[in-house]
Amino acid sequence: MYTYDHKIRVRYGETDKMGVVYHGCYPLYYEEARTEMLRSAGISYVSLEQRGIMMPVMEMHVRYIASAYYDDLLTVRVAIRQPPGVRIVFHYQVYNQDGQLINEAELTLVFVNEATRRPCRIPQELKAMLEPHFAQQP
Amino acid sequence: MYTYDHKIRVRYGETDKMGVVYHGCYPLYYEEARTEMLRSAGISYVSLEQRGIMMPVMEMHVRYIASAYYDDLLTVRVAIRQPPGVRIVFHYQVYNQDGQLINEAELTLVFVNEATRRPCRIPQELKAMLEPHFAQQP
Amino acid sequence: MYTYDHKIRVRYGETDKMGVVYHGCYPLYYEEARTEMLRSAGISYVSLEQRGIMMPVMEMHVRYIASAYYDDLLTVRVAIRQPPGVRIVFHYQVYNQDGQLINEAELTLVFVNEATRRPCRIPQELKAMLEPHFAQQP
Amino acid sequence: MYTYDHKIRVRYGETDKMGVVYHGCYPLYYEEARTEMLRSAGISYVSLEQRGIMMPVMEMHVRYIASAYYDDLLTVRVAIRQPPGVRIVFHYQVYNQDGQLINEAELTLVFVNEATRRPCRIPQELKAMLEPHFAQQP
Numbered sequence: 105m106y107t108y109d110h111k112i113r114v115r116y117g118e119t120d121k122m123g124v125v126y127h128g129c130y131p132l133y134y135e136e137a138r139t140e141m142l143r144s145a146g147i148s149y150v151s152l153e154q155r156g157i158m159m160p161v162m163e164m165h166v167r168y169i170a171s172a173y174y175d176d177l178l179t180v181r182v183a184i185r186q187p188p189g190v191r192i193v194f195h196y197q198v199y200n201q202d203g204q205l206i207n208e209a210e211l212t213l214v215f216v217n218e219a220t221r222r223p224c225r226i227p228q229e230l231k232a233m234l235e236p237h238f239a240q241q242p
Numbered sequence: 243m244y245t246y247d248h249k250i251r252v253r254y255g256e257t258d259k260m261g262v263v264y265h266g267c268y269p270l271y272y273e274e275a276r277t278e279m280l281r282s283a284g285i286s287y288v289s290l291e292q293r294g295i296m297m298p299v300m301e302m303h304v305r306y307i308a309s310a311y312y313d314d315l316l317t318v319r320v321a322i323r324q325p326p327g328v329r330i331v332f333h334y335q336v337y338n339q340d341g342q343l344i345n346e347a348e349l350t351l352v353f354v355n356e357a358t359r360r361p362c363r364i365p366q367e368l369k370a371m372l373e374p375h376f377a378q379q380p
Numbered sequence: 381m382y383t384y385d386h387k388i389r390v391r392y393g394e395t396d397k398m399g400v401v402y403h404g405c406y407p408l409y410y411e412e413a414r415t416e417m418l419r420s421a422g423i424s425y426v427s428l429e430q431r432g433i434m435m436p437v438m439e440m441h442v443r444y445i446a447s448a449y450y451d452d453l454l455t456v457r458v459a460i461r462q463p464p465g466v467r468i469v470f471h472y473q474v475y476n477q478d479g480q481l482i483n484e485a486e487l488t489l490v491f492v493n494e495a496t497r498r499p500c501r502i503p504q505e506l507k508a509m510l511e512p513h514f515a516q517q518p
Numbered sequence: 519m520y521t522y523d524h525k526i527r528v529r530y531g532e533t534d535k536m537g538v539v540y541h542g543c544y545p546l547y548y549e550e551a552r553t554e555m556l557r558s559a560g561i562s563y564v565s566l567e568q569r570g571i572m573m574p575v576m577e578m579h580v581r582y583i584a585s586a587y588y589d590d591l592l593t594v595r596v597a598i599r600q601p602p603g604v605r606i607v608f609h610y611q612v613y614n615q616d617g618q619l620i621n622e623a624e625l626t627l628v629f630v631n632e633a634t635r636r637p638c639r640i641p642q643e644l645k646a647m648l649e650p651h652f653a654q655q656p
Binding site: 113115116117131132135136139148149150153174175 | 530545563567589
Binding site: 266 | 534
């Protein structure tokens with residue numbers, strides 16, 4: 105398992121008239137957190153794209169547990185629990201500054217060759233980075 | 243079952259650098275479609291809120307099947323398949339202008355009393371509107 | 381002068397915790413309105429892009445006069461007041477369903493050749509469409 | 519004059535199909551930067567709101583000079599150049615990681631009493647914080 109914590113401050117424009125973060129804004133938080141997770145491991149998502157690999161989202165499952173509010177300093181915990189193949193699954197838990205779990209999600213992304221627009225293998229550098237974290241698995 | 247089709251034109255600002263609609267924009271489409279579904283049945287969501295009933299999203303499950311592009315004229319088909327209780331589940335299928343299914347989702351919303359911030363019963367007018375569509379069910 | 385009225389329904393996700401449309405959402409309304417203005421005149425913005433012409437925004441000036449609310453049915457009036465050259469200026473007035481002027485804006489866009497990323501002339505079809513509306517001018 | 523630099527990383531969802539940050543996303547950057555400017559001076563915008571003071575945007579003027587790209591690390595320089603009264607003007611300059619000026623803006627906000635929805639005086643703590651920076655002025 106590979107885990108990373110990333111902090112995000114809630115913007116005013118991300119709230120809605122209910123006074124809480126609009127449910128549709130969480131995907132932006134997930135995206136930012138997984139980019140920073142990769143960066144922390146020395147992998148730049150932008151450089152993957154420059155080499156012709158895209159990672160579109162195939163599936164997203166979100167459970168809203170409690171509300172987030174304007175100016176909250178959220179901790180987005182992102183985890184990779186299984187060694188990825190053509191697909192990679194990111195697990196999310198979002199905590200507010202009081203340590204309360206407010207949101208959980210799983211996002212499945214697929215590696216796609218930009219030229220062919222077809223699924224492709226995981227980039228070698230990402231595979232190498234993740235392997236030590238899944239040592240027990242064949 | 244109660245079904246409604248709503249058309250949405252994709253905005254430029256809803257696309258991302260991959261050239262397609264950003265995966266995080268679909269919740270806005272779902273929201274617009276269910277509001278129009280209710281309006282078509284004579285129910286104003288804004289008037290529900292004015293009477294102190296909110297409908298936050300508890301769970302969202304999305305499958306991205308194909309891309310949507312700028313200026314696409316999408317048909318968002320929204321369906322209520324089970325008679326709602328404290329919760330109501332909206333099923334979505336999104337088609338592009340070629341009739342291709344590009345996206346599916348289920349969103350679970352809960353009726354909440356704004357004053358107490360606790361779950362409450364489905365508003366009577368919404369229950370009455372839906373009942374004829376679930377006649378076979380007890 | 382060329383003028384077009386376009387109606388837009390305010391989405392829940394476009395409001396903020398102040399209970400009104402977030403000031404940063406209006407550019408999406410302006411964009412949708414000018415696309416529909418062009419479409420009403422037989423010009424598809426997406427087809428301009430397919431032929432290698434982009435129209436990035438160079439300048440935007442907005443005055444917020446009154447608030448817009450969730451579910452408001454806004455009329456976005458967009459006008460071209462001067463015959464465009466390399467630049468084109470869109471003037472906006474936004475009215476709510478009570479006919480109240482709530483917002484005004486001017487956006488200056490520039491025609492850009494996608495290949496060279498340099499300014500280019502107005503596309504011929506757009507020039508031809510606009511000319512009758514500026515007949516007194518040489 | 520009071521100046522503050524705030525860094526913002528561009529999200530994928532903030533880009534559009536032109537491959538650059540959508541022009542409508544900059545207001546979110548301005549909002550985040552002025553909130554952090556106030557926080558750096560010991561003033562919490564959320565606590566102003568809790569005491570019934572809102573600061574809606576009245577006017578926004580933006581000049582787009584060059585593009586911002588996905589994953590850019592922008593520096594948003596926000597300045598207050600005149601001592602505020604009922605209104606406060608924030609001046610912005612946005613630089614990319616190469617030090618290039620890509621965007622400039624001025625936003626005028628007004629202090630509003632939430633209860634009466636009418637303009638009100640600048641909160642005392644904000645006035646006291648800013649005064650030393652405008653010492654030469656009466």
